[in-house]
Structures are given as C-alpha cells and as structure tokens.
Amino acid sequence: MFIKQNFINGQWIASEDVIAIKNPATKAIIGEVSNGGHTEAVLAIEAASKAFALWSKKTARYRSQLLYQWYQLIKENQDELARIITIEQGKPLKEALAEIEYANEYVLWYAEEAKRNYGNTIPASTTNKHIIVKKEPVGVVAAITPWNFPAAMITRKLAPALAAGCTVVVKPSEETPFTALKLIQLAEKANFPRGVINIVTGNAKQIGDAWLRDKRVRKLSFTGSTPVGKLLMKEAADSVKKLSLELGGHAPFIVTAQADIDRAVEGAIQSKFRNAGQACVASNRFYIHEDVIENFTARLVERTSRLTLGNGLKNNIDIGPLINENAIAKVMYHIEDAVAKGASILTGGKKISEEKGHYFQPTVVGNVTDDMVCMQDETFGPLAPITSFKTIEEVVNRANSSQYGLAAYVFTTSLDEATFFMNNLEYGVIGVNDGLPSAAQAPFGGYKESGLGREGGYFGIEEYLEQKYISVDSFTQ
Numbered sequence: 001m002f003i004k005q006n007f008i009n010g011q012w013i014a015s016e017d018v019i020a021i022k023n024p025a026t027k028a029i030i031g032e033v034s035n036g037g038h039t040e041a042v043l044a045i046e047a048a049s050k051a052f053a054l055w056s057k058k059t060a061r062y063r064s065q066l067l068y069q070w071y072q073l074i075k076e077n078q079d080e081l082a083r084i085i086t087i088e089q090g091k092p093l094k095e096a097l098a099e100i101e102y103a104n105e106y107v108l109w110y111a112e113e114a115k116r117n118y119g120n121t122i123p124a125s126t127t128n129k130h131i132i133v134k135k136e137p138v139g140v141v142a143a144i145t146p147w148n149f150p151a152a153m154i155t156r157k158l159a160p161a162l163a164a165g166c167t168v169v170v171k172p173s174e175e176t177p178f179t180a181l182k183l184i185q186l187a188e189k190a191n192f193p194r195g196v197i198n199i200v201t202g203n204a205k206q207i208g209d210a211w212l213r214d215k216r217v218r219k220l221s222f223t224g225s226t227p228v229g230k231l232l233m234k235e236a237a238d239s240v241k242k243l244s245l246e247l248g249g250h251a252p253f254i255v256t257a258q259a260d261i262d263r264a265v266e267g268a269i270q271s272k273f274r275n276a277g278q279a280c281v282a283s284n285r286f287y288i289h290e291d292v293i294e295n296f297t298a299r300l301v302e303r304t305s306r307l308t309l310g311n312g313l314k315n316n317i318d319i320g321p322l323i324n325e326n327a328i329a330k331v332m333y334h335i336e337d338a339v340a341k342g343a344s345i346l347t348g349g350k351k352i353s354e355e356k357g358h359y360f361q362p363t364v365v366g367n368v369t370d371d372m373v374c375m376q377d378e379t380f381g382p383l384a385p386i387t388s389f390k391t392i393e394e395v396v397n398r399a400n401s402s403q404y405g406l407a408a409y410v411f412t413t414s415l416d417e418a419t420f421f422m423n424n425l426e427y428g429v430i431g432v433n434d435g436l437p438s439a440a441q442a443p444f445g446g447y448k449e450s451g452l453g454r455e456g457g458y459f460g461i462e463e464y465l466e467q468k469y470i471s472v473d474s475f476t477q
C-alpha cells in the first residue's frame, strides 16, 4: 500500500537514507520514505527540463487523454487512496474519500480544459497589421504541498500544469508523502511520458533551495504557511519565477440578526470542524449579531459536544487527531490566552491524554474579545471563538482588519445584507450561506498575505501559461 521510493525520470529510485512516517492517530510508524535532498532534486529538474521539450509540443488532445486516464485510475483506486490519507493524515475515512473525489474533480476539469487553451486575435491600429496572442506553457513547474489535504493539493497544481503543457517536480509534505506517491504511481500507469512528472520526498530545505535556485524551474506553486511562502517568494526573486502562493487564512464567520440559525450552525460545523479545523479556509473567528448570539451559541455548543472524536479508520468518527504535538500546543496556547483575558470555555478545551494519538476536543469559547490571539492569528485546530457585533458596518471592519484575506463566511436571509458583505469583505473566497465553498471550477486564492494567484477553473490554467503577443505586418510592400 505504501510506496517509499522517489520517482525521477520514469524510474522509482530507492534511497539508503529514509525518514519514518507516523500515524497521528496512534503515533505508530507506518512506513518509511526516501530522505531525498539536493542530488535528487537536481536530477528531477534535469528530467523535467528534458521532458518539457517533448511534452510541451504534444497535442492538447493527447494531454487531455492522459489526464483522463489518470482520473479513471484515481477513481478506481479511491478507497485505497482514502485509507492512505486517513492513516497518514488522520481525517475520518468519509472525509478522506470526499477529499479524493474533490481532488479528482481537478484532474477531470483540466482533462477538459487542456483542449480549451484559446488565444486571441485583436484588431490592430493599422489595416495591414494583425495582432495575435498565443498561450504557451511556462516550463518546468515546482510544486510544494502541505499535509492537510495530501491529495487535493497535489492534483490542484499538477492537473492544470500538465494540461498547460508544463512538466513538474513535486515535493509533498514530510508528514504525508504516501498519498502523493500513490497518486504519482497512478499517473505512471496512466502513461505520462518519462520525466513529465517527478516526485522527491525528504529534506524540505535542500529540495526547495535546489528548485528555487535553478533557472530551469520557471514557476513555483506553493501551498503552506505564510512564513515559508514569504521565504520562498524571496528566493524565487533571483530568477524571477512565476509564483502561485496559497498561504494562511483567518476566516471570519458572520451570522447576522436575519440569519437562518439552523443553517448557520450547520455551516459553522462544516467550516470549523472539517479536518479538525486544519484547513486554511477553516472559519477561525465567529462574529454573531447580539440579537441571536445566545441562540446560535447554545446550538453550536450542543452540536459540537455531540461530535465524536477518534481514530478516523473507525466507523462514525466526526473528528480525527491533529497532525502532531505542535498543532495541539498551538490550540492550547490560543485557548489559554483567551481564558486568561476573560473568555469562557463552553465545551471541550482539553487534549485527550488517555489516547495515544494527538487528539484535541472540539472546543467552543465564549466572551471573546478582539485582543485575544485566537482573534488575530490562525489556530489551525478545532477551536471556535465567539464574539458579538451590533451593526454590519462594524463587523465588516473587524473582519477585514487582518493581514489575511483567504475565506470569509456570511449567514443571512437578507439579500441587502448579503450584497453588502459581497461588496465589502476583502477576501478571495466568500461563502454566503455556504460553509463549503471550494469547487474545482472556481478560482481559489487569497487577498493580501493569504497569497498570489488562483487555483481552479479556467483561471487556474492561466497560472501555468505565458502569453506570447505576435504583431504581424504585411508580407509585401
């Protein structure tokens, strides 16, 4: 089930040096992967660079067919892939399966989009001239991905890159390499030519440095933390690489006096506790109108206290473990800081010490104020801090006063209110009465320090294309 080798230039390459991967639900070692570094990273670029000359010239239809074969193979293997996700990442099996289906939507979308890489012709200012705009693949793409969505973060980058005609070198997170390795094995079975897709696991800094310093890599697509994203952005400057960065979030969740409270509570549960809150679009701070805060809070507490926490491989589990002890420490710090400043724990609030894994209870905290750390920084865990507001103007200002701008949620039955929020929230993704807004056909990405570029839909393929403008004057005098 678990593949440990790197895949470079169409070969699975074993390495003497390995790193052990643990299951966050048990802390048991589940397998080992290659501890690749500079050497493997450079070999991967060489392979991708050579393959680019051939792959970029293939027909769009051919690229589409291979992506479609990859889609079919992922579908046929979705149960195994979902088990791998749960074992290495911790999310409940039903969520892991939903992630695979979501991840595969990108492969299908870009299998189709590959054929629609249209250019333009533009009316010129003189009669003899023709203005033509052609789209061409940028070149070798480096994709660096996080552990929270081990499948979707891979396909969201690779599918549009491959559709555009780019070749790729991938480094998955050191916490969750097995899902990525399995996906790449399926891509090999789908007959992508040698060198078009390469994967290297191991030392993040060595691999990242090699890829960022090499001029042959023309694009970096990164999803991860804001500090690492900023670091990579600086390193990419030397060779002026194209960048897509999907970084941290700090999503506000707003419930107005006119909201349908049942739907708001359901949206809160989905957006807060999916993947135990370990999502950059997870709602992170709850602003509830003072007229409905009592009702909303009581219902959210009741629903949250009924969520079952446990090993995601078991039946009927709603929330799995957090990824590691650092994740637990961050949630505890946010809770302790809030309580020290006057907040009260309404449900949860504790690490489950009797379990072997990194389990933390889903938690709701009330009496929260804007000076608390949980209202200023991403928790990336199962903590819902609640505060009240009086007017929509006030709450939109509070929601926007963040360096982040990825996702925001609004619950209301008033079109006027919804329109106000749509127009005034400074966020890249807004869910109106929707706790799960992500979709393969939509542009996903953030304002401000939440990132650069968009993933998904016809917008996503543009990130992997250069535009070539050709001005043609008459061929005769």
Ligand code: ADP
Pocket (backbone or CB within 6 Å): 144, 145, 146, 147, 148, 171, 172, 173, 174, 204, 205, 207, 208, 209, 223, 224, 225, 226, 228, 229, 231
């Ligand atoms: P998180 O682990 O919180 O998701 P990180 O930003 O630390 O966020 O990690 C996201 C991805 O970036 C992972 O694949 C990780 O290995 C990688 N990474 C971390 N530091 C570096 C670095 N200096 N150079 C290249 N990649 C890095």
